[in-house]
Amino acid sequence: MLRNNNRAVVTRMARRSLTNNKRRSITMILAVLLSTFLLFSVLTVGATFFKMQRLQNIRLHGAQYDAIMYGATEEQLKLCRENPDIVRMGAVGVAGYVEETPQDKTPNAGFIWADSDYWNEMMEPAREWVKGDYPKAENEVMATPKALKECGFEGVDVGDTIQMKYTTPSGSEERTFTISGMWDGFGDKKAFFVSEAFYKQSGYSLAEVSSGRLHIEFKQKIMTQAEQDAFINSLNLGKQQRLFFTADMGLSVQILFGILGLVLITCFCAYLLIYNIMYLTVAGNIRYYGLLQTVGMTCRQVYHLMVEQMLLVGGVGISGGIILGYTVSFFLIPITVRSLGISKEAGKIEIAFHPAVFFLTILFIGFTVFIASQKPAKMAMRCSPVEALGYRPKTGAKKSHKTGKGKILWRMAGEQLRKDKKKAFIVMLSMAASLSVFLCMTTLIHSQGAREFNYNYMDLDMVVKNDTIKKEDLSEHRQIIDEKLLNEFKKTKGVKEVHPVIYTEITVPWEPEFSDKWMREFYEMWMTIPYEDEIEEYKDHPENFGSCLVGISRTDLENLNETLETPVDAKAFEKGETCILVRNDLSFKEKELLGKKVTCTEYADMENKRTFEIAGLTDETYYNALNGYPPTIIVSEKVVNTFVENPCVFKVGIRYDEEYDEDTEGRILELLQQSPDAKDFSYDSKIELMEYVKKAQGNMMGVGIGIIAILALIGFMNYVNTTVGSIQSRQVEISVMESIGMTGKQLRKMLVMEGMLYAGGAWGITITIGLAVTYKIYQSVNYQGVPFEVPIISVLAAMLSIAIICMIVPVLVYRNLEKKGAVVERIKGFE
Structure with a gap:
């Protein structure tokens, strides 16, 4: 027998089938589109969130570095210069402190020297503006408005002179300084930057732990604990010396696994959405595939037919999802953030995008479409023509049925879930996955809020301090x-x-x-x-x-x-x-x-x-x-x-x-x-810290709100798609119930109860497994040590929304079903 190549025919049939069954085709395309949109948006906006979080940390540190070493000998400096893993390093030396000025007897300001690498490169991302030049002469200083105010020199500018009495290891001295430059931004602003000439005559050296600070930036942004320990050991630190990695670098591997866990859960949501819709679509179309086999189509050709359909669905859905994700990520989120007033004084929102996100999204969603369609495709292949012609969705009902206890509508709603336990579980799991991701992201973003930063372990609102006790002469303490x-x-x-x-x-x-x-x-x-x-x-x-x-x-x-x-x-x-x-x-x-x-x-x-x-x-x-x-x-x-x-x-x-x-x-x-004694007080304020952190964060929290909005939308669309497909596959069963006397009101009530049971199941999975996963991921990325606290109001609002959606959507779908015609016509139309 000669073998015929019918691939072109199968391809035409696949296109025609999708065109003729527009509603089912649109449902499948929407599933792929939403999954693509979910993954692309979360990866893009999530990358933006973590990019802005890194910028926040740079600002809070006052410079861009990954580790800081206290005290640095010449030999250690040489080792760092020769280390290929170090991108740059900057040295800072404490050069003394201001003892008093003519305007203030208890100023709280110090002298600092910074080398060119630290000042010009590492501090640059943390500065807002600079005017003038870095000091070169012994009597020149670079000041901030805050340091000048602390010493009582408000209103002075570049080129003006100020008089200060200061203390260094060489002793106390009074000198008139010229302000060579001014700057403002983030970091230690209660300090005057001095020249290298001043530092050399101060009596301090970089090798001293009390003065020298070596800031190190590494090429790689992820270091294992073993790599960190090996680097520390290579420097042969003395007993007085200390080297600390910043929290985001020190816990970089842990943070990476936490982020990967979040991405995997997001991907799992996408998989469940695609699988659920395709399973329901194929299950409702088994009779069609059986009829194809009666006219001579082989099982293999049926399989190829479905593959062609999935390729078309996947191609259209992925393309639409990427376009929608790009539009939302790059246009709608920034506009929304600005409209909420979040971006005031926070700078421009720059969405982070890497080509890898584009390719990973296509690769994963394509793979997900393939995997999710395998079981439905095999189900269509293995169903014989005779079985297909008499096919009804599997109910799992028992042959004998005893009258149950309780209200009949609740029993019927519960039995409907038990008829196809696997499908019911997948629907619940799909909603729970979306709710869990929402819970996880909401908790993470809540923990990063400016209100969560504390400057004292007692979490006081303000601490007022007596600055006279800083005087070395005990007789001046008051x-x-x-x-x-x-x-x-x-x-x-x-x-x-x-x-x-x-x-x-x-x-x-x-x-x-x-x-x-x-x-x-x-x-x-x-x-x-x-x-x-x-x-x-x-x-x-x-x-x-x-x-x-x-x-x-x-x-x-x-x-x-x-x-x-x-x-x-x-x-x-x-x-x-x-x-x-x-x-x-x-x-x-x-x-x-x-x-x-x-x-x-x-x-x-x-x-x-x-x-x-x-x-x-x-x-x-x-x-x-x-x-x-x-x-x-x-x-x-x-x-x-x-x-x-x-x-x-x-x-x-x-x-x-x-x-x-x-x-x-x-x-x-x-x-x-x-x-x-107003000039002798200083204070720490939780409100001022919150405002400072807000300023350092920029639009980070706004972008986080964007992520939550995307997840909420996906969770909503996930259930809508699943419910529409589920009720469509049950239209004959529902019509039969009406034919034997069930009123429309009773049907709607039963569907509401089913929705409540689905919502309850999703809640149960979220509160148990979802909360456990959230806690694990939270602790992985919680490098700031903020206590785990679920934002109760946001989560309750999300759970209530899911309950309302689960009750309203089935009713709306049923009303749409009623409009198709009378009960007899609906049953006959299906047959």
């Missing part, structure tokens, strides 16, 4: 946060809590069990001179090595206890039997010090002594009052009040009735400005 001011804070409208922290200067006498051990470790970690050179002075004159005794309230202790490895006993702490030490980055383990005794004496009266048992170690710097050599000792505020008569309040934490209450903050600032 009690400017007195009882009167504290009472005014408490009486201020909108203030909920006021938490003052008190301290007094102390000495810790030498003894071999604890203080000697502490000082040895301190000198090895932080000092350039050996401990042996000063041990005799410490033994004879411990007053030359001062520290402080800090008193905290019961509330402070409860918050601090949550951060300790071993929480302290509150009763013993309140009685003054135990204390907590600030570890100061020393390498002590808790087991080395817990249970040991530490003795301190009042600085002004060494006969006044107290001894405490060490009950805990903390790395929290919130309670650092003075940077002494001996440890900062934290005890109950009652202990400090009985130890000295008038302990000094060095900071006060304030919490408002309503978080981020600008009116309350305005009243607090007004109190500070009216004080005669």
